Amino acid sequence: MNSFQFEVSPILLVDLSLLTMLLLVAVAMLRSRHLFAVVMLSGIYSLLSAAFFVSLDAVDVAFTEAAVGAGISTVLMLAGMLLTSRREKPFEARRVPVARIAVFATGAALIYATIDMPAFGDRGAAANSYVGQAYIEETPNDIAVPNVVTAVLASYRGFDTLGETLVVFTAGLAVILLLGVGSTRGGREVSDVPPPSDNEETR
Amino acid sequence: MFVTATAAIIIAMVLALVRAFSGPSLYDRVLAGNSFGTKTVLLIGIMGFLTGRPDFLDIALLYALINFAATIAILRFFSYRQPKGAPSEPRKESAS
Numbered sequence: 001m002n003s004f005q006f007e008v009s010p011i012l013l014v015d016l017s018l019l020t021m022l023l024l025v026a027v028a029m030l031r032s033r034h035l036f037a038v039v040m041l042s043g044i045y046s047l048l049s050a051a052f053f054v055s056l057d058a059v060d061v062a063f064t065e066a067a068v069g070a071g072i073s074t075v076l077m078l079a080g081m082l083l084t085s086r087r088e089k090p091f092e093a094r095r096v097p098v099a100r101i102a103v104f105a106t107g108a109a110l111i112y113a114t115i116d117m118p119a120f121g122d123r124g125a126a127a128n129s130y131v132g133q134a135y136i137e138e139t140p141n142d143i144a145v146p147n148v149v150t151a152v153l154a155s156y157r158g159f160d161t162l163g164e165t166l167v168v169f170t171a172g173l174a175v176i177l178l179l180g181v182g183s184t185r186g187g188r189e190v191s192d193v194p195p196p197s198d199n200e201e202t203r
Numbered sequence: 204m205f206v207t208a209t210a211a212i213i214i215a216m217v218l219a220l221v222r223a224f225s226g227p228s229l230y231d232r233v234l235a236g237n238s239f240g241t242k243t244v245l246l247i248g249i250m251g252f253l254t255g256r257p258d259f260l261d262i263a264l265l266y267a268l269i270n271f272a273a274t275i276a277i278l279r280f281f282s283y284r285q286p287k288g289a290p291s292e293p294r295k296e297s298a299s
Contacts, residue, residue, distance in 0.1 A: 010206045010253055014246075017213050021220060028224050037223075040232040043273065044223055047243045050266070054247050054259060062262065070240065071269045075276045082280060 011055060018052045039077045046070040060149045205253045212249065216242045233277055240270030 029041045046069025053062035118125035135148055145151040153161055223235035244266045251259040
């Protein structure tokens with residue numbers, strides 16, 4: 001049944017190095033107090049996870065991660081950072097042991113829960129059985145799109161995707177209307193009077 | 204051959220990461236992020252050939268476009284941020 005041979009393939013090594021770099025970037029983001037460095041590192045984090053998604057054959061997720069994570073969120077976080085300070089305020093690092101115990105216990109419970117998950121690509125798994133099987137069988141006849149996920153997103157669930165796009169567009173429009181277009185330039189071009197404490201040093 | 208190229212790209216990614224972690228100035232980090240994006244494009248391209256399915260090449264092309272646009276967007280923020288009349292030299296930011 002289990003014809004999966006565990007050999008060291010180049011793709012496995014690529015996955016391992018990508019995951020190691022993800023971990024390093026995450027630790028560096030946590031430790032850095034320099035907000036611009038954190039923004040750039042989060043862009044790198046999204047690029048890395050997008051590459052990892054491509055290696056997992058989840059191409060559509062990788063598309064979204066690259067466009068939203070590396071592109072738009074980096075710019076949004078930069079815009080937010082320009083409205084505040086460039087450095088995180090230094091704070092007293094008081095270690096609360098209860099919080100650490102809670103985090104580690106939750107993590108251990110989640111790892112323990114993965115034991116119950118079905119094996120990768122298991123035919124009997126619920127995700128691969130009923131509706132997914134039908135989509136895989138019917139997509140080449142219904143819609144001549146080679147990627148099943150694209151067919152589901154753009155055709156079977158086309159109205160849903162259209163609604164999502166509408167919601168995101170409306171939200172962005174509302175934010176721009178509330179903040180004003182000049183807010184994307186660090187608030188410099190906003191026509192209303194800035195508060196008196198808003199001088200150049202605090203930016 | 205593809206394995207060697209993949210290894211070289213991953214080593215280059217690690218080098219770009221080192222610069223992003225410890226870049227003393229802001230522009231070092233921008234450049235590190237940009238070149239890391241380029242390395243991601245190359246890695247995705249070569250991973251397609253490594254697995255014998257070079258269909259992912261157009262995804263790599265899309266990433267190249269996104270990377271370019273994101274870098275331009277980031278740099279535009281800094282051109283907006285320069286105060287009027289201030290010298291436009293890159294300000295040195297101390298490493299954190």
